[in-house]
Amino acid sequence: MAELNIAQAINSALDTALSSDDRVLILGEDVGRAGGVFRVTDGLRNRYGAERVVDTPVAESGIIGAAFGLAVAGMRPVAEIQFLGFSYPAYDQIVNHVARIRNRTNHRHTSPMVIRMPYGGGIGAAEHHSESTEAVYVHIPGLKVVVPSTPKDARGLLLAAIEDPDPVIFLEPIRLYRAVKEHVPDIYYTVDIGPLRVEREGSDITLVSWGAMMRETRQAAGILAEAGVSVEVLDLRTLSPLDRDGIVASVEKTGRAVIVHEAPLTAGLGAEIAATIQERALYSLKTPVRRVTGWDTVFPLKRSEHHYLPSVDRIVAAAESALED
Amino acid sequence: MTSRKAGLGRGLEALIPIHGETTSSRPPGQTSANGSSMFRLINPDGTVRDRLPVTLEEMKSLYADMVEARVYDDKSMAMQRQGRLATYAPFRGQEAAQIGAAAALRPGDWVSGTYRDAALNWKAGYPWKLLILGRTGDERGGQVPEGVNVMPPSITVGGHMIHAVGLAWAERLKGTDRIALTSFGDGATSEGDFHEAMNFAAVYETPTVFLCQNNGWAISYPVEEQTRSETIADKALAYGMPGVRVDGNDVIAVLVAVREAAERAREGEGPSLVEAVTYRLGPHTTADDPGRYRKDDEVAAWEELDPLVRVRRLLERSGAWTESWQQSLETEASNRIEEAVAWAESVPEPEPDDMFKRMFAEPTPNLVEQEREATGRG
Structure with missing residues (x-):
């Protein structure tokens, strides 16, 4: 049990998922060498290699579309979009493919994947970096949307999202990343998606x-x-x-x-x-x-x-x- | 192919260069100002340009497949007119591109295609009956049998190309030798997703084959106006992958090109782009009137290049085609398709709760509540 903030708790969940499930891989812009713009994926590339913590070209639609294909063919991708406000180029992929493949194929193909998106303002960022448009995704049938506000929930919800057989949008509160610390169990545990x-x-x-x-x-x-x-x-x-x-x-x-x-x-x-x-x-x-x-x-x-x-x-x-x- | 490492395009061109063709044998609307070569093995008159890499029996079998696909296409058009199918996008004229490409794949390979790819999907294992069920307006048509790795037809244009990057990538990570083929039209190459898919595939060297069926028209917008690239195949150069232009109405040329691209992918040498130059003889969909934007003589010129007629002529030259064989092919195909139609039309109407049950692995509480309301069991 360690005292972690939310960013560290998310990192610990990704670490646990990568070590416990070979199908898990992370992909996104700057998630590898740089460890993510908020350092949430820090150290993971060194631990698991560039094949499993994959730096991608700057192409949100490409990231989500490729993650979708990976998921359909049996992997458990965790894609990162750098900021919620940058997700719109991938909106078509999320809405028209990720959220719909189970329905379109009557359960034959599914897209168990997680899309991590830091969101929200209060950090004096440039335009498009502060959006809180969660309702845009909550409105889409076929997606689950979760957002933790504590380190314990962050780890448990993310592990639950990675386990989930359906796509989950995982929103990360930027201004709380390092605001709260608490003891977070390092055992494998999940927080159910659904209950408040x-x-x-x-x-x-x-x-x-x-x-x-x-x-x-x-x-x-x-x-x-x-x-x-x-x-x-x-x-x-x-x-x-x-x-x-x-x-x-x-x-x-x-x-x-x-x-x-x-x-x-x-x-x-x-x-x-x-x-x-x-x-x-x-x-x-x-x-x-x-x-x-x-x-x-x-x-x-x-x-x-x-x-x-x-x-x-x-x-x-x-x-x-x-x-x- | 002689020089696999040297790149697909060069390998094929070394085999059969078709520079400087006469106007009569070059499809109208698909000429290349600088005389870009196009790989072809069977001429429109049924003569061959080189020894074909298939046996006569294989040739006959591919012909039978194309006949069956056309019977399906004709039947679907008729059924749509009768109100038995939703909007239908015919592939008439593109049978060689689709059957040839699918014939180059192995069982388990992934296919991610479009609403106009029924022949490709069928040849890759998607049963007619499910394709028809889907076109009657039933999601259960998307439930392909286990072991058939064909994605449901993509209705939006272009978004499905990148899926073949992820699918292929997963197969590589799993250690299989499966590949993924994505099929799309000339119109889709204008989508930003074409760029992202081609770039991702090249960057990660995924075992992906990009098959562009350049049929000349994005609904009403001719390919010449869609791009300033000399050819679609040329675009591959910018991504650092081989691009080859083949006569898409030559089933063997398509088979050879796609097979080489597929084998290249299987051997870990990355993605390729195959541009199959063909023509959409029918309308964009049953809701379209092509008379508003293209001339009858252009269509007539392409009717002369019908991919089925070409193979029939070849078989005739070999003494392997007879009127009665043709009739038996058509009758047998028609029977199979009628059987598939009968099955699809016998599938009971969806229950009101079905749509709630296929949203997630387990319906969420709000879906359970809404299902009760919709079914009157609230």
Whole structure:
């Protein structure tokens, strides 16, 4: 058991997968010699060789299309796209082939593969490096989408994603890569794809979030708790398939919900969660569901990032307004 | 081939150079300004340019396959007109390119082709009955038998080429000697994915064969306007792989070129591009009217170069073709296809829950809920 941050936990999961399954290989831009732009694949090429930790040409469609062929023919590729905002050249491959081959062949061919994508803002990066467009992939039938916010979940979810018989998009919260450390078991373990994690139990209000926004959500929960509010915090961890039962169970208990996400408001995942709550827990609701999200603007550059990202204050204010009703 | 290491193109050209052909024997719309050579073994009149690397029996068998493919194509067009098939993309005129290419493969080799590749897929092991089932609008048509490594026809243009890089790569990692062939049209070479697929294959030296069936038209857009490259085969040069241009209406030329590319791949010498110059005699699909963009005399000129007629003439010259044999081929093929159609049309309608069950290995909770709603079992 070692104390690891999220980047190290992902590295440890890749290491474990490479050592325990010959079919696993990693491919992506700069994943080998450079160890990845965030050093997440650091050291793996030296340990497993250039045949299994493969540097690729700068070609996202090529990376995903080749990984797809590898998966169909029996390998377990883990492809890296450097940033979620760079994934769109591969969108055709992901949507039209990766997500559909099982359906197209009635289970005869499948594409068990993982696509790792660092996502989210708050690090003052150049344009296209800060996107949080997870809803774009959650909307696609045939894909699973997961996003850890803790080192333990990062290792367990990634090993589960690599084991999964279907394609999994694995989102990595860039600004949390090195923000949290915890003891991570070095034994082989998985975290089930699907169930959310109740990070904090409470009875007055439910805060729902995932990935990078869990940091602000945790801080908001701390402030509310100090003020005497009993806060329940849900870390969704899996965005597709959504743990509707888990969300509904919490809201039935608390009667209040605030959904926090970094992505723009309109047609963001918050809308789906709010709709689920009103469909299934309307009579438990004491107040309308609140959404605290990014704006319907292009993700701004460094000097305006703090105007865009949902702040702890905004989350606390939304919760207080819900509690006043 | 004499000089395998020297590259596919040069190897073939050394065998049969066809520089400076007369206009009459060069397919219209496919001329090359600098007289680029095109590999051919059987002339349109059925004479041969060299000793063919097949026996007479093999020749007859390939001819029978092309006849069967045409019967399927004609039958499919008719069924679409009757409303029994969804939109159909005929391959009439491209039988030699497809049957010749598939004949060069071994069982277990991968094929990643397009909606116009039914003959190629069939010859590679995809049963007619499943191809027909797929065209009736049923996903179960994509479920090829175990051991047949043919991907379902790609409907979007170009994205499937790179799959043959990954498939071939996996086979190499697994230590088999299987290869992957991807088939695509001239139109697909304009897609960015063509570049990524060719480059990846070359960079990783995957055992991949790129077969371009240059049929002259990307729906209504002629190949001459699609590219400033002299030939499609020329594009291989930029990727550091051999490229060869063959007469795609010559089944033996295609067989020889693809077999050499396949063997090269099998021996670890990397990918190749084979451009099979052919012509789409029919419309793009049953929803298309080619009279709006191409002239009848161009089509008529290519009818003269019909790949089936060419082999029939060759067999006639050898005394191996008779009217009655032709009729028996057509009758037998027609019976097999009718049988496949009858099977496909007897497959029960899909149940409403089927589509939910094939999304994942195990349906997710939301799919289970939606399935109950769709089937009225909620």
